[in-house]
């Protein structure tokens with residue numbers, strides 16, 4: 001059976017997209033723009049209300065390495081006993097993580113890890129370029145800025161591994177500079193007052209930042225203008241199969257027919273499992289605090305700074321400063337743990353003590369989201385084994401960076417047109 005969604009007449013059926021986050025909406029946009037009828041079904045009352053709501057905003061191909069770098073097992077075990085560990089494994093989550101966890105650790109082997117980082121880098125750069133093109137073509141405004149990102153390190157040794165990784169990615173085009181503490185301050189003058197001792201940094205000039213939530217909403221409007229349909233408050237309860245083929249979905253009120261794109265973030269796992277498809281994806285919880293920073297005027301930091309040791313970034317997104325990061329393997333738990341939020345505040349205070357005083361933290365908004373993290377750190381983009389079902393899920397810590405490119409890569413495969421990047425690393429079987 002052909003994988004393409006084009007029927008024999010050349011007219012395609014309406015495609016059903018499950019999930020209205022970054023990944024589902026960019027898929028809707030891409031299908032609609034190519035004249036394919038598509039209907040997006042979103043369980044919530046708004047688009048981008050889950051993991052795509054208040055993320056770090058970084059369009060950052062330079063962050064392409066998966067999170068299971070060599071030595072991850074030791075870090076995770078140690079984190080069980082350290083409540084403040086930047087990457088934290090919670091005891092209660094271990095039973096649910098067993099199969100996935102073994103794969104996660106196995107994929108930390110140097111060759112597999114490098115391959116995953118390279119695949120991510122190709123998709124990320126392709127995707128960031130596509131995001132910029134869409135922005136230009138349609139005059140989108142989502143507080144975007146393209147001045148790079150800076151990763152800072154408190155000791156030289158901690159920089160060794162990321163530097164090695166950056167050099168590998170540089171062979172594929174990553175434009176980065178190793179910077180001294182003085183150069184770091186030149187790039188971001190607000191670091192001059194920092195209490196973090198900076199031994200050096202990696203400056204990725206072509207990274208950017210922007211409000212992913214705002215982008216998603218604007219893109220949804222464009223998709224609707226091209227004929228794409230969106231139904232909010234419509235939860236898909238299950239995928240419907242007939243003779244081994246996925247023929248549609250069942251919602252509370254109806255059965256809707258059509259080929260299906262699974263783009264439901266972390267919820268993709270449950271929906272897939274009900275038809276026997278075990279997606280190796282687990283939630284990696286992260287937090288953010290967004291604080292109004294309009295009063296800072298010219299003092300507003302210009303680019304995202306990532307404190308590598310703490311796994312925390314401070315991103316300027318328009319007139320907001322967003323402190324974001326940490327990873328907790330704690331199952332499907334969205335509770336806001338005050339200790340994690342306090343840690344984010346501490347990093348901010350150390351990074352920008354002078355700005356800390358000027359901000360009204362009383363009105364700041366705290367948030368947590370679940371990164372859909374695949375066991376090898378690479379997303380699934382392409383046909384599932386079951387005909388009629390397509391996957392666009394598991395984008396982990398880089399879903400914003402990869403969204404526009406993933407949609408293009410998927411739709412190329414759905415329409416049987418030649419993708420601009422090699423789809424093999426993102427296939428279900430790889």
Ligand SMILES: Cc1cc2nc3c(=O)[nH]c(=O)nc-3n(C[C@H](O)[C@H](O)[C@H](O)COP(=O)(O)OP(=O)(O)OC[C@H]3O[C@@H](n4cnc5c(N)ncnc54)[C@H](O)[C@@H]3O)c2cc1C
Nearest residue numbers: 019021023043051052056058236265267286398399400401
């Ligand atoms: C703290 C944090 C910081 C991050 N920072 C960055 C960053 O700086 N740069 C970057 O590139 N990425 C970042 N990310 C990652 C990025 O936000 C995610 O990869 C991305 O949002 C995932 O998008 P998604 O569309 O797959 O999932 P989601 O945004 O979660 O969307 C899935 C949607 O599916 C809907 N849904 C679920 N089940 C059903 C159902 N049964 N029926 C219908 N609808 C359903 C949900 O309601 C939801 O709206 C960050 C993530 C976190 C948590």
